[in-house]
Amino acid sequence: MRQFQLVLLSWLLGCAFVTAQNKQILYDFTEIPQALMINPGMSTDFQWYAGIPALSGISFQAGSSGLTVNDLFADDGVDFNVKVRERAIYGMSTRDELNGTYQVELLNGGFRGRNRDNFYSFGIYNEGDAIGYWFKDYAILAFEGNADQLGRKFDVGHLKTRGEMLNVFHFGINKRVDGALTIGARAKVYSSVFNFSSTKNKGYFVTNQGQNNILSHTFVADMELRSSGLNEIEDALDNDSSLLPGIITRRMFFGGDLGFGIDLGFTYKLNKQTVITGSLLDLGFVYSSTDVKNYTIKGNATVEGIEVILPDAFSNSNDDFWQNLVDEVDALVPHGTNNNSYISFRPTKLYGSIRHNWGKTFKQNMDCDCNYMVSKRRDYTKYANGIGGQLYVINRPRGPQAALTAFYLRRFGRALALKTTYTVDKFSWSNIGLGLNLQAGPVNIYVMADNLLAYRNLADSHYSSFQLGLNIISWGKK
Template sequence: MRYKRLAFVLIIITFGFVGAQNKQLLFGFNDIPQSALINPSTTLKNDLFVGLPLLSHVHATVGSSGASAYDLFADDGRDFSSKLQSLIFRLDSNDFFMFNQQFDIFSGGFSYGKGIEKDRYLSFGMYLETDAIVYHPKDYAVLAYQGNADNIDRIFDLSDLNASGEVVSVLHIGTTKKINNKLTIGARGKIYSSVFNVNSTKNSGSFVTREGQNNFLEHTFNLDLSVRTSGIKSLAEDNNTDFSKDIKTIRKRMLFGGNLGLGIDVGFTYQATDQLMFEGSLQDFGFIRHKKDIESYTLKGNYTFEGINPLFPEVGNGQTAEEYWDEIADNFEDLFEVDSAANKYTTWRPLKLNGALRYAFGKKQNKDCDCLNDDVGYINEVGAQLYAVNRPKRPQFALTAYYYRRVFNGFRVKATYTVDSFSYKNIGLGVSTHFGPVNLYVLADNLLEYQNLAKAQSASLQLGLNFVFGRNK
């Protein structure tokens, strides 16, 4: 039982000290084949594409809604302890830290249909995604930093513990269908294979210390805490020193050897006029059923203890985090019994919503005849996009305005301005180039902070390499 208690405490510690992704630059950028992953109704401008394995789409986003590394590590004359204290009290329990990473393992697609005009497009592939979000456990942090000796009669809210993380591989296939000259629809089916999952999102309870009789302190716990895991127990307990065997296990889970689930994306594109377009999509309406290699930890009940010493002492001078939490774990070892079980559970994928309005303008002019060349369409586009993602506590939103331009054949750019949970001044830039059949793209957010990334509350980068054939210029 000691191992299970320690595992429970370690998971909480990890969540507390670890550090969705909105892909507004990629959304609607239909020169890039991977834009169909965000909206399956996107009409790709090619007949066939093959993504370079492992490099066709690489994406990483990291963010903090209320703090940056600069807040803790700035060389401003203040000591680290005072900066940490300021940060703990400034953030609230709805502030969060997040990380999302995704890269394609393989991808491809082709157009098809009856007759000369191919009105359908089939795309497919497989990608690996890591997604984690940790809400600031404010009352836990205050308790750890100050202890409870100076917080008599303060009720600490234990529901502040809220975090989830997963690594999942996704095999997908989608189709785009042009219904008529105005409406195009699309859908994408997905099979999820979970590699790891850890979540602790339904906690409640409180802790309070009051003065008792004869100078004793009365500590009262009302607890309903739980952590659910899958894919972790076997690797943690196998006593295996050969890391290559663990890699083989993880590889099997990626190829449908893990906990499985199903999902779907749907989308539409409506061409209201020659210049005005509406589009929207829902991503990852799906679930994963966890039945293999599962273990859950629960701590539930009402407890009252009396003593002359506080249960949560203030952090001592020179005391490391490991030493402090070892002391807390030793105290709790004698007070609580953590229950463990292998109960099956279901997790829902973070549902994402995208909606956009686009307006195209600026026909390209033919220099030879001083007339408009209707074949190439419009070279400029402005628009607005709304993004939302469902998260454990509440949905997160982002609003983007953008400008897109075909600079010349084979070179397209997109600039964005985004307001989201991280910043009100997020400027992004994306570039897509074509050299023969080779499509190379780079998309980056929050460019104003690149002069000092330590001050950035978020950063995002996407890049990829595809081979594209039959491209519509």
């Protein structure tokens, strides 16, 4: 039970300090080095860049598709119990979720190769991801009980949740193939701090008319909660919490479970002013084999409660009817723990976009050999305006989750660029975002915020996010 409490606590903390999976403002914002992290095939003109450690890339987000704080606690004259029943218990479906991720860069840098076609990037970032779906039948059973629900099968498969914290070590190559095409790939090594998941539960609980007693209760289940990395954390919390920072740090740097993944991306110019891009991120896994503890319930049982035979029951005062019932259920439903290793796949993400550019042009920043540029038919021209659309898809326990974004990009010379977005997804149909990139000499600063209309009343918001970063960029000597 203590282990389950740790999983629940870490999930809640993860959802309280989380970052946007969909970084639609940052995507293809080519002035910002961190945009390479969501498309390794982005068109770049940097000679080299260096992120300020722990400040080069920070992003946070929180999202709830079903219920907001305001839905329950607004002073609207509706009784709180009515709100809980109508808006939460019966108002949400099993596809409603609370989810998010946080990401903090510890190290990030990149440099151009000698042949100038290749750009290399590398770094380390810490990431956490958590998601939980609304367990509707559990909530109904807890709120109303089963007295008036005879014959109804409560689906135990409504419980679906997963979460993790890990460090990611990465190295990427970005290559200009010709004047139209740029491709990229990134290799990743994952160092897991902890992981938990319970996503493939099946079974039901049902109450029917009994034979020996008034009611009979049947429980059929095939359930599992898998976890790694939580036992040592639990022991530290119980015995010596001062050990916790050391445990987490050790696991962040190859002292825990390891995994491997790749990112792929491209940019293709249909013509001088129209560009399409795409990327596939975190196609990878983590193999959990150390500090593993899994909880299982698999089997079925039918119990008719406490059977009391009168007057014989009074002749044996040592009978503990309640304990007998508990022992009977415990024996009928096989449950236990194991330390079996398992593989957990990362939440893979897909991006795609099309952009049309127009207006005033700005030549490339990077140092160039003009003869080389002409012979290769390179075109690094940037336009003052860009407009287009983006698609985002992420793999989730209940299937793919998508978002569509329309955007407008405006450049004011080389010093300032703005990108505004309008995104439609399961969290909001009115998500307006704004990103600002400022280039002050070699110093690059960017700030981005999402769902700006929700800032009028954060308690009534289904979604909010924030990103910022600080880099040093060089384009070489002119």
